Amino acid sequence: LIFSLFLLGGSFLTQNVTAREVDSDPTIQNVMGRETVSLDGQWGVIIDPYETGYYDYRYQPSENGYFKDQKVQKPSDLIEYNFDTGPTLNVPGDWNTQDDQLFLYEGTVWYKRTFNYLPNENERQFIYFGAANYEAHVYLNGELVGHHIGGFTPFNTEVTDHLNDGQNTLIVKVDNQRKREAVPTVNTDWWNYGGITRSVSLITVPDTFIEDYFIQLDPESSNTVKGWVQMNGSNRANQTLTIKIPEANIEKQFRTDEMGIAEVEFTADLEKWSTRNPKLYDVILEIPEETIEDQIGFRTIRQKDGEILLNGEPIFLRGICIHESRPFGGGRANNSADAEVLLGWVKEMNGNYVRLAHYPHNEHMVRMADKMGILVWSEVPVYWTIQFENPEVYANAERQMREMVDRDHNRASVILWSLANETPRSEARFTFLSNLAEAVRELDSTRLVTAALETQSRGEGVIGIHDPMEEVVDVIGVNSYCGWYGNMPPEQCSDLRWESDSNKPVILSEFGGGALQGYHGDENERWTEEFQDAVYESNLEMIDNISFVRGTSPWLLKDFRSPRRPLPRFQDFWNRKGVISDEGLKKKAFFTIQDWYEKKKQEWE
Ligand code: GCB
Numbered sequence: 001l002i003f004s005l006f007l008l009g010g011s012f013l014t015q016n017v018t019a020r021e022v023d024s025d026p027t028i029q030n031v032m033g034r035e036t037v038s039l040d041g042q043w044g045v046i047i048d049p050y051e052t053g054y055y056d057y058r059y060q061p062s063e064n065g066y067f068k069d070q071k072v073q074k075p076s077d078l079i080e081y082n083f084d085t086g087p088t089l090n091v092p093g094d095w096n097t098q099d100d101q102l103f104l105y106e107g108t109v110w111y112k113r114t115f116n117y118l119p120n121e122n123e124r125q126f127i128y129f130g131a132a133n134y135e136a137h138v139y140l141n142g143e144l145v146g147h148h149i150g151g152f153t154p155f156n157t158e159v160t161d162h163l164n165d166g167q168n169t170l171i172v173k174v175d176n177q178r179k180r181e182a183v184p185t186v187n188t189d190w191w192n193y194g195g196i197t198r199s200v201s202l203i204t205v206p207d208t209f210i211e212d213y214f215i216q217l218d219p220e221s222s223n224t225v226k227g228w229v230q231m232n233g234s235n236r237a238n239q240t241l242t243i244k245i246p247e248a249n250i251e252k253q254f255r256t257d258e259m260g261i262a263e264v265e266f267t268a269d270l271e272k273w274s275t276r277n278p279k280l281y282d283v284i285l286e287i288p289e290e291t292i293e294d295q296i297g298f299r300t301i302r303q304k305d306g307e308i309l310l311n312g313e314p315i316f317l318r319g320i321c322i323h324e325s326r327p328f329g330g331g332r333a334n335n336s337a338d339a340e341v342l343l344g345w346v347k348e349m350n351g352n353y354v355r356l357a358h359y360p361h362n363e364h365m366v367r368m369a370d371k372m373g374i375l376v377w378s379e380v381p382v383y384w385t386i387q388f389e390n391p392e393v394y395a396n397a398e399r400q401m402r403e404m405v406d407r408d409h410n411r412a413s414v415i416l417w418s419l420a421n422e423t424p425r426s427e428a429r430f431t432f433l434s435n436l437a438e439a440v441r442e443l444d445s446t447r448l449v450t451a452a453l454e455t456q457s458r459g460e461g462v463i464g465i466h467d468p469m470e471e472v473v474d475v476i477g478v479n480s481y482c483g484w485y486g487n488m489p490p491e492q493c494s495d496l497r498w499e500s501d502s503n504k505p506v507i508l509s510e511f512g513g514g515a516l517q518g519y520h521g522d523e524n525e526r527w528t529e530e531f532q533d534a535v536y537e538s539n540l541e542m543i544d545n546i547s548f549v550r551g552t553s554p555w556l557l558k559d560f561r562s563p564r565r566p567l568p569r570f571q572d573f574w575n576r577k578g579v580i581s582d583e584g585l586k587k588k589a590f591f592t593i594q595d596w597y598e599k600k601k602q603e604w605e
Contacts, residue, residue: 095193482535514571
């Protein structure tokens with residue numbers, strides 16, 4: 001019964017514009033540009049390793065779980081929990097770095113906060129979560145109002161009919177237990193940070209509102225703006241929609257169809273967004289009941305004859321991988337200041353590009369990349385050995401992909417949607433990833449599709465890619481750890497020869513090695529900054545000799561927490577492949593990449 005109460009969120013709707021169902025919970029576009037009340041701050045929590053607040057002693061979902069927030073009425077009452085006298089956790093934030101006893105915790109934590117609200121006539125309210133890892137059940141005033149699976153994408157649930165005049169109690173069960181059939185699966189090389197890791201807000205919209213829009217340049221014609229706007233609400237059909245770009249003297253009107261969708265197309269002479277000139281325009285969307293504003297850049301991205309073309313010009317992507325980890329210390333990054341520091345380092349390194357590994361990062365990152373002129377590879381956590389044969393796993397991955405595309409499809413910085421990372425070749429995996437590629441192209445035909453593949457040896461001193469996915473993607477990503485994994489000493493990497501059977505552009509999506517910042521010695525000694533630097537010197541020389549490489553994103557900007565890295569003294573549960581330490585201090589290799597990128601910049605710009 002309890003499952004039939006779920007409002008499943010926009011996440012389960014098909015995004016195919018024509019078929020789109022709009023009266024269920026939509027995922028709302030541009031939350032940062034809307035009228036919202038922040039629900040961030042300290043929330044009361046209950047740590048519930050046995051899910052006692054959810055299941056009764058017969059292991060049946062309980063009707064009187066912690067979500068009821070019951071209170072003692074008379075001294076003899078037995079209620080074995082109390083949110084109001086227990087610990088608190090900050091939202092947004094992972095729980096692992098907020099409380100020592102949660103450092104390695106995997107399981108359920110219940111969150112509670114109250115807020116006051118006076119609902120108005122003709123207004124609708126949604127509760128919006130930037131992300132909660134991994135599974136969230138959302139209860140408002142004791143009732144289940146939402147449910148979401150997936151730790152890195154936003155979801156919202158309409159609560160218009162569930163709000164009280166005055167005080168309201170919001171309770172969220174967050175569970176980060178790893179599962180074999182989850183996406184990602186049980187085995188990853190990063191910390192399973194649990195909690196409400198991104199901001200929460202209450203969004204107020206008019207009865208009929210602009211739910212979503214997709215406004216981008218047509219990749220085939222650099223002065224045509226194309227897309228659609230999706231209305232939601234009782235007056236969604238035959239509405240007049242106005243789009244204004246005041247700085248470019250644009251004011252165009254469109255009409256919605258029966259489903260509340262307006263197809264948009266107009267020509268405009270717009271200054272292009274680029275890495276050297278990240279021009280953003282104020283774009284205003286108006287319907288009779290609502291006006292919203294966004295900052296949008298206009299550019300085209302294509303691949304042709306082995307080149308990546310930004311606004312028609314070949315470009316070399318000078319990048320680096322980033323985990324969503326705070327710039328100073330551990331824990332999840334989740335705000336604009338974090339994004340500014342992380343992307344500031346990329347700029348300092350002479351970079352123009354980042355690979356956001358291995359899951360969609362918070363929206364501040366892509367918004368900041370838009371402002372700073374940094375191109376972005378964005379990825380779903382289809383990582384290593386997820387269950388490719390399992391149709392539910394596919395549905396989950398496709399949904400996470402859709403939520404990622406939905407949120408960021410107006411960001412000029414995002415040029416690549418990545419399907420997967422280092423997945424083992426098999427027929428089931430090929431079908432899975434091909435279907436995912438088809439799904440993402442249907443959602444967004446303006447960007448390129450990629451995946452991080454692996455290399456194969458092609459005989460003595462020769463390596464190649466050789467993966468059927470080369471046919472499917474637009475840009476081939478490939479990870480290769482010469483000089484770190486395997487037997488080859490770093491200095492020999494520069495002699496390796498690479499071959500490709502494809503004429504598609506290749507990005508070296510990972511390479512590198514680890515070092516403990518401040519640990520110095522001989523370049524043959526592991527964990528020294530000198531060893532890491534030697535790995536880079538030799539790999540960069542190798543890459544200089546690969547004719548088809550059009551981008552690099554070494555692994556990675558900053559040390560990050562990983563349970564797979566226990567070695568005392570050198571790792572202590574940190575993956576040390578950062579060129580910046582966990583505390584934000586640069587290692588030697590940072591400057592080696594910086595110099596190489598300076599050279600690439602001279603060659604390509
Ligand atoms: C990889 C993975 C990345 C790991 C990295 C490593 O190939 O894609 O997630 O963290 O290697 O450090 O081994």
